[in-house]
Amino acid sequence: MRIQRKTLLVVVLILAGLGGVAVAQRSLNDYVLSLVNFVGIYIILAVSLNITNGFTGLFSLGHPAFMAIGGYTTAILTFPVQRKAYFLAGLPEWLARTEVPFLPSLLVGGVMASLAALIVGVPVLRLRGHYLAVATLGVLIIVQVLITNLESVTRGPLGLNGLPALTDLWWVFPWVVVTLFVSWKIKFSSFGRTMLSVREDDLAAECCGVNLFRTRLAALVIGAFFAGVAGGLWAHLVTAITPKSFSLVLAFTIVVMVVVGGAGSITGSVVAAVVFSVLTEFFRPMEERLNIYGLGEIFMALVMIFILIYRPMGIFGPREPRLLKPDDA
Amino acid sequence: MTGGYITQQIVNGLILGSMYALVAIGFTMIYGIIRLINFAHGDVVMIGAFVTLGLLQILGWPFWLVSLCVLAAGAFVGLCIERTAFRPMRGAPQVTGFITSLAVSIMIQNLGIVFVSAQPRNFTFPGFLQQLLRVGPVSFRAVDLVIMATALVLMAALILLVRKTRLGVGMRATAENLDVARLMGININRTIMATFAVGGALAAVAGLMWGGKFGQIDPLLGFVPGLKSFVAAVIGGVGSIPGAICGGYILGLAEVLFVGLLPPIYSAFRDAFVFGTLILILLVLPNGLLGKRMEDRA
Numbered sequence: 001m002r003i004q005r006k007t008l009l010v011v012v013l014i015l016a017g018l019g020g021v022a023v024a025q026r027s028l029n030d031y032v033l034s035l036v037n038f039v040g041i042y043i044i045l046a047v048s049l050n051i052t053n054g055f056t057g058l059f060s061l062g063h064p065a066f067m068a069i070g071g072y073t074t075a076i077l078t079f080p081v082q083r084k085a086y087f088l089a090g091l092p093e094w095l096a097r098t099e100v101p102f103l104p105s106l107l108v109g110g111v112m113a114s115l116a117a118l119i120v121g122v123p124v125l126r127l128r129g130h131y132l133a134v135a136t137l138g139v140l141i142i143v144q145v146l147i148t149n150l151e152s153v154t155r156g157p158l159g160l161n162g163l164p165a166l167t168d169l170w171w172v173f174p175w176v177v178v179t180l181f182v183s184w185k186i187k188f189s190s191f192g193r194t195m196l197s198v199r200e201d202d203l204a205a206e207c208c209g210v211n212l213f214r215t216r217l218a219a220l221v222i223g224a225f226f227a228g229v230a231g232g233l234w235a236h237l238v239t240a241i242t243p244k245s246f247s248l249v250l251a252f253t254i255v256v257m258v259v260v261g262g263a264g265s266i267t268g269s270v271v272a273a274v275v276f277s278v279l280t281e282f283f284r285p286m287e288e289r290l291n292i293y294g295l296g297e298i299f300m301a302l303v304m305i306f307i308l309i310y311r312p313m314g315i316f317g318p319r320e321p322r323l324l325k326p327d328d329a
Numbered sequence: 330m331t332g333g334y335i336t337q338q339i340v341n342g343l344i345l346g347s348m349y350a351l352v353a354i355g356f357t358m359i360y361g362i363i364r365l366i367n368f369a370h371g372d373v374v375m376i377g378a379f380v381t382l383g384l385l386q387i388l389g390w391p392f393w394l395v396s397l398c399v400l401a402a403g404a405f406v407g408l409c410i411e412r413t414a415f416r417p418m419r420g421a422p423q424v425t426g427f428i429t430s431l432a433v434s435i436m437i438q439n440l441g442i443v444f445v446s447a448q449p450r451n452f453t454f455p456g457f458l459q460q461l462l463r464v465g466p467v468s469f470r471a472v473d474l475v476i477m478a479t480a481l482v483l484m485a486a487l488i489l490l491v492r493k494t495r496l497g498v499g500m501r502a503t504a505e506n507l508d509v510a511r512l513m514g515i516n517i518n519r520t521i522m523a524t525f526a527v528g529g530a531l532a533a534v535a536g537l538m539w540g541g542k543f544g545q546i547d548p549l550l551g552f553v554p555g556l557k558s559f560v561a562a563v564i565g566g567v568g569s570i571p572g573a574i575c576g577g578y579i580l581g582l583a584e585v586l587f588v589g590l591l592p593p594i595y596s597a598f599r600d601a602f603v604f605g606t607l608i609l610i611l612l613v614l615p616n617g618l619l620g621k622r623m624e625d626r627a
Contacts, residue, residue: 059424123612130366130427134559135611138604141556145601248552252431259428293447294439301436308425308432309417 014177021169033169037237039277040172041230044179046257046273047266048226051183053255054263054318055192056219057199059129062120062136063227063254064246065143069116070109070228071235071246072147075160077105078236083162090152102166106175106232113228114221116143121220125213140251147243159242160235167237175233179226183266186222187320195219196264196318249297253280256304262314267321272314276300333466338589339582344473344542346581347480351535352558353565353573354487355407355528361504361568362524363419365426369410369433371555373529376437377403377536378546379445382452392455396479399537400530407529411522434552441548449547452540476538483531484574491570496523504568553600557584560607566620575618580606 024036045063052058077100079088084096100108124135147154154160186192197205198215206212235241257276261268283296307314352374359367380402384395414433418426453459458472491497499520502510511517539554540546561580565572584603588596610617 059427124608127611127615129423131611131615133424133427134366134563135608137556138607141604142601145598149597249435252435255428255431294442297439298436298443301432301439304432305414305429308421308429312421312425 017173017177021173025169034237035278035281037167037169037172037233038281039274040169040176041233041237042254042257042273042277043176043270044172044226044230044233045254046261046269047179047183048223048230049254050258050261050264050266050269051186051195051226052219052223053258054265054269055187055195055199056216057263058125058216058219059133060136060220060223061133061248061251061255062117062139062143063223064248064250065136065140066113066117066224066227067231067234067250068143068147068241068243068246069231070106070113071231071241072154072160073112073228074102074105074109074232075163075235075241076153077108078102078164078166079160080164087162088153088155088160102171102236106229109232110225110228113231114225117221117224118217121217125216125220137248137251140246140248144243144246154243157243159240159245161240163236163239163241165236165239167233172233172237175229180266180270182222182226187264187266191218199264253300256300260304260307260314262316262318264318265314265316265320268314268316271316331466334589336465337467338585340467340469340473341589342582342585343578344469344476344581345585346578347477348535348538348542348554348577349558349561349581350574350577351480351483351531351538352555353561353577354484354570355532356559356562357565357567357570357573358500358524358528360562362500362521363415363426363507364423365415366430366559367410367415367528368427368430368555368559369414369437370430370528370532371551371553371558372434372437372441373403373406373410373532373551374536374539374554375441375546375548375551376406377533378452378540378550379441379536379548380533381537381540382450382546385455386453392458396534396537399533403530403533403536404526405529406533407525407527408522410529411525415525416518416521434555438549438552445548447548449545452544452546454541458541472541476542479534479538483534487527487531488570490527496520500524557603560603560610562617563607564610564617566617569617569619572617572619 024033028036045067049060049063052060052063076088076091076095077098079099081097081099084091084099088096120136120139124132124139127135148157150156186195194205194210194215197208197210198212202212231246234245238245253276257272258269260276261270261272279299280296283299287293287295352370355370355373356367359365359370377399380399381395384390384398385392390398410433414429415426418429454472458470458475460471461468462471462474491500499510499515500523502513502515503517503520507517510520535554536551539550557580558577561576562573563576564579565574565576580603583606584599587602588599
């Protein structure tokens with residue numbers, strides 16, 4: 001019976017969330033609303049990187065690369081056909097004549113990001129530990145360079161601007177729920193246990209019959225899918241997308257969220273994503289008033305170093321609060 | 330494409346390579362001794378460049394004195410980074426150190442933005458270093474000659490330090506096996522601090538050169554050269570000092586020739602080329618050219 005009660009709790013939470021979205025869309029001003037949207041997108045990013053980085057222990061800095069691929073794909077697909085003609089004159093004929101609704105565009109963006117993760121992952125996932133981190137950082141820089149130089153499709157360093165402002169909470173909230181749901185299902189399934197075993201001791205896992213490579217690849221590809229979707233949501237929230245948006249600083253921000261929240265803890269990722277994105281926003285007016293930029297980043301780096309020294313497992317460790325855990329886990 | 334053009338490109342590559350090599354030595358020494366990829370190392374380059382700017386241009390000190398001060402400043406920054414960020418974390422998993430170094434790097438960059446502003450600044454060396462010299466078809470400035478000579482002298486001094494002195498023996502022993510070295514009575518903390526100091530000093534000199542060569546500096550300048558120097562260290566085999574030097578020159582030459590010899594459309598892809606090389610080397614030749622075999626890499 002308790003399992004049912006938990007299901008009920010989740011349903012009530014989702015309904016309450018939808019109610020909250022309805023209220024928020026009506027009553028909040030644009031600034032707060034966009035902040036809430038950003039928080040949602042950061043939750044998607046942190047929770048999805050947590051699948052790769054937290055569950056499976058793959059230290060990937062490539063998340064913004066997958067975001068960029070998803071974001072650009074979505075942006076090009078949703079771009080109005082009449083404006084494509086002069087804005088993106090170099091596009092291939094079939095792309096120039098298609099305009100796709102938001103949902104399928106987001107899905108295609110996610111799939112493209114997953115495909116990129118698959119292509120990159122097959123060679124790169126043979127590396128371990130910080131060599132993997134360096135290689136994925138290399139991937140991030142390569143993707144940035146490619147986007148900057150493939151001008152016919154991406155308009156190069158100018159980026160795409162004037163995208164339709166499609167993202168609102170009605171889009172972000174369901175995607176947050178989907179990300180959380182998938183991540184939750186993975187964590188408390190045999191597949192998730194496989195991932196955790198790969199993180200804890202890959203040799204022992206392999207001896208128990210776990211296919212290391214396939215598990216690692218799956219973790220990277222699933223994480224990349226949600227990164228791609230988040231990139232699409234991001235692009236249509238900011239209504240512009242440039243290669244500079246997806247930098248190493250962004251990679252670092254998402255990694256900080258996962259590590260501070262506790263690698264492997266979904267709740268931890270969510271809490272850290274909320275806290276950090278709100279705090280960064282809190283620093284912005286101060287930076288502007290004092291005309292000193294970079295305070296937010298310094299603060300974040302300091303918090304990171306302190307957490308690593310005094311609480312290296314993060315706030316939640318790999319756990320979830322008992323209230324939310326399935327009973328058999 | 331004449332022979333003269335190619336010789337010119339090779340000279341340019343050697344100059345760039347000298348700078349990469351100096352930074353790569355620090356990466357490789359630090360990695361060798363505590364298995365840490367120190368991403369903040371590139372930012373010491375930036376600090377070196379700004380110290381040079383401050384002393385040379387604003388205070389107007391003589392060049393030789395400035396160079397010594399830059400060496401000292403780099404060593405000091407290296408020490409501070411080790412003491413405050415990495416020592417409390419010794420013994421933690423590798424990835425923890427790696428994230429810490431990223432955090433330190435982002436902090437230094439943003440402190441740079443806070444204190445000296447993100448505006449790029451012009452940087453000029455005194456007149457006698459700006460003279461244009463010609464040897465046959467190749468022309469270069471005196472500063473290029475100074476860069477190469479200084480780099481070679483410093484590298485020679487470093488190799489002597491590591492091979493011949495007590496401190497160097499301690500460093501090599503610690504790199505071989507930290508625990509056993511400690512049992513043999515080597516002061517581990519002092520050795521590690523010395524490694525960071527030497528690495529920092531070399532990186533800061535590279536920063537002085539970077540400013541002199543490219544004429545413009547800003548607080549973010551260290552990051553990409555830092556990453557590329559890491560690539561150089563990987564090419565040579567992380568942990569090996571001669572490897573880092575070779576890797577630096579190979580990468581410098583390869584990058585300049587890639588830009589100089591291929592049609593100009595490709596030159597915008599130079600960073601992609603460098604990091605593509607990195608991934609390739611990690612996969613095909615994980616121990617680099619001169620590195621020892623290590624199991625935990627791939």
